[in-house]
Amino acid sequence: MKKKTILEQPPQFCEKVHESSTSILYVAPEIRLSNANNQKRRVDQNWIGQTLDKRRAADIYAFGMVMYEILFRCFPFNDKVDLSEMSAKAAEGEKIPRPSIQKDKQLHPDLIALLQDCWHDAPDARPSIRRVRLSTESIMKTKGSLVDSMTRMMEEYANNLEKLVSERTGMLEAATVRADKLLSQLLPKFVANELKNGRPVPPKMYQSATVLFTDVVGFTTLCSTSSPLEVVNLLNSVYSGFDEIINKHDGYKVETIGDAYLVVSGIPEENGKRHVSNIADITLDILEFLVTYRIPHRKSEKLRIRLGFHTGAVAAAVVGLNAPRYCLFGDTVNMASRMESTGEPEKIQISEAAKTLLANEYPEFVTMKRGDFEIKGKGQCSTYWLLRKDRSCFTN
Numbered sequence: 001m002k003k004k005t006i007l008e009q010p011p012q013f014c015e016k017v018h019e020s021s022t023s024i025l026y027v028a029p030e031i032r033l034s035n036a037n038n039q040k041r042r043v044d045q046n047w048i049g050q051t052l053d054k055r056r057a058a059d060i061y062a063f064g065m066v067m068y069e070i071l072f073r074c075f076p077f078n079d080k081v082d083l084s085e086m087s088a089k090a091a092e093g094e095k096i097p098r099p100s101i102q103k104d105k106q107l108h109p110d111l112i113a114l115l116q117d118c119w120h121d122a123p124d125a126r127p128s129i130r131r132v133r134l135s136t137e138s139i140m141k142t143k144g145s146l147v148d149s150m151t152r153m154m155e156e157y158a159n160n161l162e163k164l165v166s167e168r169t170g171m172l173e174a175a176t177v178r179a180d181k182l183l184s185q186l187l188p189k190f191v192a193n194e195l196k197n198g199r200p201v202p203p204k205m206y207q208s209a210t211v212l213f214t215d216v217v218g219f220t221t222l223c224s225t226s227s228p229l230e231v232v233n234l235l236n237s238v239y240s241g242f243d244e245i246i247n248k249h250d251g252y253k254v255e256t257i258g259d260a261y262l263v264v265s266g267i268p269e270e271n272g273k274r275h276v277s278n279i280a281d282i283t284l285d286i287l288e289f290l291v292t293y294r295i296p297h298r299k300s301e302k303l304r305i306r307l308g309f310h311t312g313a314v315a316a317a318v319v320g321l322n323a324p325r326y327c328l329f330g331d332t333v334n335m336a337s338r339m340e341s342t343g344e345p346e347k348i349q350i351s352e353a354a355k356t357l358l359a360n361e362y363p364e365f366v367t368m369k370r371g372d373f374e375i376k377g378k379g380q381c382s383t384y385w386l387l388r389k390d391r392s393c394f395t396n
Contacts, residue, residue: 025065025076025077025083026061026062026065026066027058027061027062027090028057028058028061028062028123029061029090029095029096029121030054030057030058030123031054031058032087032090032091033090033091033092035091036090036091036092053123053124054123056128056129057123057124057126058123059129060118060126060127060128060129060132061118061119061123061126063118063129063132064115064116064117064118064119065099065119067115067118068099068115071105071107071111071115072102072105076099077097077099081097095121098116098119099119101115101116108139110135110138110139111135111136111139111140114127114132114135114136114139118132180192180196183196187318187324187325187326188252188268188269188326190268191268191318191326195318195324201317201318202317203315203316203317204268204315204316204317205313205314205315206266206267206270206313206314206315206316207313208266208273208275208311208312208313209264209265209266209267209270209275209311209312209313209314209332210264210265210266210275210276210278210279210309210310210311210354211262211263211264211279211309211310211311211314211328211332211333211336212251212262212263212264212265212279212282212283212307212308212309212336213260213261213262213307213308213309213336213337213339213340213341214242214260214261214263214286214305214306214307214340215259215260215261215305215306215340215341216238216259216303216304216305217304217305217306217345218304219258219259222234222295226297230296230297233296233297234295234296234297234303235256235259237293237296238293238303239256239261241289241293242261242286242289245282245285245286245289246263246282248281248285249265249278249279249281249282249285250265250271250274250275250278251263251264251265251278251279251282252264252265252267252268254326254327254328255325255327262328263279263282264279264314264328265278265279265282266278266314267314267316267328268316268326273357273361275311276311276354276357276358276361276362277358277361277362277365279309279354280309280350280358280362280365280386280389281389283307283309283348283386284348284386284388284389286305286307287307287346287348290302290303290304290305290346304345304346305345305346306340306341306343306344306345306346306347306349307340307343307347307348307349308336308337308338308339308340308341308342308343308348308349308350309336309339309348309350309351309354310332310335310336310338310339310350310351310353310354311332311351311353311354311357312330312331312332312335312353313330313331313332314328314329314330314332314333315328315329315330316328316329317329334377335351335375335378336351338375338376338378339351339383342373342375342383347385348385348386349370349383349384349385349386350367350383350384350385350386351381351383351384352381352382352383352384354384355367355384358386364389364390364391365386365388365389365390366386366387366388366389366390367384367385367386367387368384368385368387369382369383369384369385370383370384370385371383
């Protein structure tokens with residue numbers, strides 16, 4: 001009778017055939033033969049009466065069947081095997097087949113050998129429970145009871161989890177550092193910290209700061225005869241050089257719009273009157289940088305720029321929510337823009353206020369009056385050229 005046939009029968013029938021069919025999977029052949037002989041002799045089947053060695057050997061046989069089901073996740077015999085016929089053969093003392101080892105399962109050879117030893121025809125040749133335990137521990141790399149194994153697995157899992165958390169935490173910290181660095185390049189450090197902490201940044205009025213504008217001469221013509229990638233490469237190389245100069249002289253790059261470059265000193269951190277000397281140093285170093293600079297895609301051509309700065313009161317504020325920007329406002333910003341736009345290539349034009357502060361506080365900077373010009377919104381204004389820095393005139 002096949003497994004499927006048995007399962008399709010009513011419960012009462014299944015109870016009758018259970019002992020003679022399905023249970024053969026777990027009952028050793030020698031026990032089945034002994035039970036059959038006892039029935040013929042009408043002797044009471046006393047399993048407890050069996051010798052201890054026989055019971056242990058039979059248990060190992062049953063363990064082999066259970067082990068097969070665990071390893072291969074299936075019934076030891078397929079539906080084509082008639083379990084009733086197999087039971088009858090075992091009762092007659094005939095050799096019954098053993099479950100087939102599935103080739104597609106990648107199991108340790110020693111584990112398969114142990115499994116087959118558990119089904120050995122000779123009970124004495126079957127391994128003891130101690131050998132089964134030791135072999136299983138050696139093959140599966142485990143020791144102790146099931147609870148011990150579970151405890152070790154939990155400890156390994158916890159250790160691996162701790163290591164994984166540590167690695168992910170390190171990655172998160174590195175990503176946070178990169179994000180903070182990028183944010184500090186886009187916004188002043190204290191502004192970035194306030195925004196990260198969810199605090200608003202109120203506008204602030206700075207009574208004295210110096211604002212610088214630079215602009216590339218002939219940039220529109222240069223763009224019309226260059227590819228977009230060439231223009232981007234040009235601006236990136238130029239502004240990278242400018243950034244290094246600004247970082248040396250306590251300046252802050254507010255923004256770049258195309259070829260326009262806006263720098264301030266004295267904002268966001270006030271520095272007394274040093275802001276005017278910082279911007280003066282920046283402009284002179286930029287002109288020195290451009291002496292050897294060549295346009296990347298036109299090595300024979302130099303890049304020419306205009307520079308202009310003004311000193312005065314400036315308001316600063318963070319504008320926008322989704323893409324916040326640190327912006328400068330006030331007449332000082334407009335005046336600095338006029339100094340640049342009315343200047344000449346490769347020259348630094350400064351306002352009278354910037355010149356006066358330089359002359360009073362930093363006389364090492366040499367200036368020359370350009371003249372009086374009509375400045376939009378300001379009327380007639382005197383402007384000056386910043387020529388150089390005379391290091392022999394340094395004062396303590």
